[in-house]
Amino acid sequence: MEYLEVNGGKVLKGEVEISGSKNAAFPVLSACLLIEGKCHINNIPNILDVKKFLFQLKKIGVNVLEGDHEVEIDATSSYKPEIPPEETENIRGTQTLLGAFIAKHRKASIAGLGGCNIGKRPIDQHIKGLESLGVEFNWDKGILKANSPKGLKGNKIFLDMPSVGATENIILASVFAEGDTIIENAAREPEIRDLINFLKLAGANIEVNGTGSTIIVHGVKKLRPIEYSIIPDRIESATYLILSGLTKGKIKVKKTIPEHLEAVIMKLKEIGLDISVKENEIVAKYTGKMSPTTVKTLPYPGFPTDAQSQILTLLTLADGASVVTETVFENRFRIVDDLIKMGANIKVEGISAFITGVKELKPSVVVAKDLRGGMSLLLATLSAKGISKVLDPIHIDRGYENYIEKIQRLGGDVERKNS
Numbered sequence: 001m002e003y004l005e006v007n008g009g010k011v012l013k014g015e016v017e018i019s020g021s022k023n024a025a026f027p028v029l030s031a032c033l034l035i036e037g038k039c040h041i042n043n044i045p046n047i048l049d050v051k052k053f054l055f056q057l058k059k060i061g062v063n064v065l066e067g068d069h070e071v072e073i074d075a076t077s078s079y080k081p082e083i084p085p086e087e088t089e090n091i092r093g094t095q096t097l098l099g100a101f102i103a104k105h106r107k108a109s110i111a112g113l114g115g116c117n118i119g120k121r122p123i124d125q126h127i128k129g130l131e132s133l134g135v136e137f138n139w140d141k142g143i144l145k146a147n148s149p150k151g152l153k154g155n156k157i158f159l160d161m162p163s164v165g166a167t168e169n170i171i172l173a174s175v176f177a178e179g180d181t182i183i184e185n186a187a188r189e190p191e192i193r194d195l196i197n198f199l200k201l202a203g204a205n206i207e208v209n210g211t212g213s214t215i216i217v218h219g220v221k222k223l224r225p226i227e228y229s230i231i232p233d234r235i236e237s238a239t240y241l242i243l244s245g246l247t248k249g250k251i252k253v254k255k256t257i258p259e260h261l262e263a264v265i266m267k268l269k270e271i272g273l274d275i276s277v278k279e280n281e282i283v284a285k286y287t288g289k290m291s292p293t294t295v296k297t298l299p300y301p302g303f304p305t306d307a308q309s310q311i312l313t314l315l316t317l318a319d320g321a322s323v324v325t326e327t328v329f330e331n332r333f334r335i336v337d338d339l340i341k342m343g344a345n346i347k348v349e350g351i352s353a354f355i356t357g358v359k360e361l362k363p364s365v366v367v368a369k370d371l372r373g374g375m376s377l378l379l380a381t382l383s384a385k386g387i388s389k390v391l392d393p394i395h396i397d398r399g400y401e402n403y404i405e406k407i408q409r410l411g412g413d414v415e416r417k418n419s
C-alpha cells in the first residue's frame with residue numbers, strides 16, 4: 001500500500017511555481033474536439049486526472065501527441081463520441097466531452113462520470129440546458145445517450161444554480177447551434193472564462209455580460225485550430241498559501257493570477273497572514289498569531305469549495321472559534337475525523353463546521369478520501385511535529401502536480417513509500 005511519510009513540524013519557506021489548472025484543462029481539451037486541424041495547448045498540468053483524460057481521448061480515436069506540459073490534439077479524423085464506464089476513465093473532467101460530442105457529432109454516449117466523492121453531483125442542469133437546444137436524452141443501463149438528429153437550435157436557458165460543468169457543456173454544445181443561445185445564471189469561474197477565451201480565439205462568437213452571469217453564444221459554422229496556454233491553477237495557489245500559515249513559514253507562489261484568488265486572499269488576511277501581491281506572484285507569511293474567522297463557500301467570486309478543506313485545516317490552529325460553512329457540496333467534511341484524531345477541536349452540524357483553535361496538531365496516521373481533503377491532511381501532518389503517515393495519496397495525485405518535490409523544495413520532510 002502506498003503512503004506518504006511526513007516528518008512534520010518544519011517551518012516551510014521558499015517559492016513554488018504553480019502548474020496549469022486541472023479544471024481549465026478539461027473544457028479546453030474538450031473544445032479541441034470541435035476543431036479540424038491541430039490545436040496546441042500549453043501549460044497542461046502533469047496530474048493523474050489529465051493523464052486519464054488524454055488516455056480516454058486516444059482510446060476513442062483522437063490523435064493526441066503529449067509533450068512536456070503541452071499537448072497537440074487533432075480531432076480531424078473520425079473518433080467515437082463515447083465515454084465507456086471503465087474504472088480508469090472514472091473522472092469528473094470527462095463531463096465536458098458531452099457538450100463537445102453533441103456539437104460535433106449530434107450524439108454522445110457517456111458513462112463513468114466520477115471525480116471526487118463529495119456529494120451526489122447530479123447532471124440535471126446539463127440535461128435541461130441541452131434539451132432546450134434540441135438534444136434528446138435517454139438512460140440505457142446506466143449510460144446516458146444523447147441525440148439531436150435535427151441539429152441544435154439556440155434557446156434561452158436559466159440554470160437553477162450556476163453549475164460549472166453545465167455552463168461549460170452548454171457553451172460547447174451551442175458553438176455550432178443555429179441562432180443564439182443565452183445562458184442565464186451561468187457559472188463565472190475563471191475556468192469558464194478560459195474556455196470562452198479559447199473558443200473566441202478559435203473563431204467562436206461569444207458574449208459575456210459585465211458580471212459574467214449571462215453568456216450569449218451566437219452560433220458559427222466552423223472553428224480554426226490554434227495554440228493556447230491554459231490559466232494557472234488557483235486552487236493549487238490557495239493550497240500553498242495556506243501551507244505557509246500551517247507551518248509558520250513564508251511561501252511565494254509564482255506564475256499565478258492573483259485576481260482569481262481575491263476571496264482566498266481576503267480570508268488569509270483576516271486570519272492574520274501577511275499577504276503581498278505582485279503581478280503574477282503572491283507571498284503569504286506567518287506573523288506569529290492566527291485569528292479565527294467565518295468562511296462560507298460559494299460559486300465564484302465567492303470562496304471556492306475546492307479550498308474549503310485547506311482553510312478549515314488552517315483554522316484548527318487559529319486563536320479562537322471559527323465557522324466554516326459548505327454550501328456547494330453536501331459531503332465535504334470527511335477530513336474532520338482525521339483532524340480530530342490529530343488533536344483538532346471540530347464539531348460538524350449540518351453544513352457548518354465549528355472549530356475551536358488548538359495550539360498544535362499531533363502526528364497521526366490519516367487517510368486521504370478525496371483530492372482536497374487528502375491534500376489538507378498532508379498539510380496538517382506537515383504542521384504536526386513528529387512522524388505521520390498519509391494513506392491513499394492517489395487521491396492527491398489526481399490534482400496536484402509534483403507536490404512531493406514542491407513541498408521538499410520548501411523544506412518539508414515528506415517521502416512516498418510502499419509497504
Ligand SMILES: CC(=O)N[C@H]1[C@@H](OP(=O)(O)OP(=O)(O)OC[C@H]2O[C@@H](n3ccc(=O)[nH]c3=O)[C@H](O)[C@@H]2O)O[C@H](CO)[C@@H](O)[C@@H]1O
Nearest residue numbers: 023092093121122123124125126163164165166306328329
Ligand atoms: C472538473 C471540474 O471542473 N470540477 C469542478 C466543478 O465541478 P462540477 O462541474 O461537478 O460542479 P458544479 O458547479 O456543476 O456543481 C455545483 C453544485 O451544483 C450541483 N449540481 C450541478 C449540476 C447539476 O446539473 N445539478 C446539480 O444539482 C452539484 O451537485 C453541486 O452541489 O465545479 C465545482 C464547483 O466549483 C468544483 O468543486 C470542481 O472542482
Ligand SMILES: C=C(OP(=O)(O)O)C(=O)O
Nearest residue numbers: 092093115116306371372
Ligand atoms: C472536486 C474536485 O474535482 P472534481 O470535480 O474533478 O472531482 C476538486 O478539484 O476539488
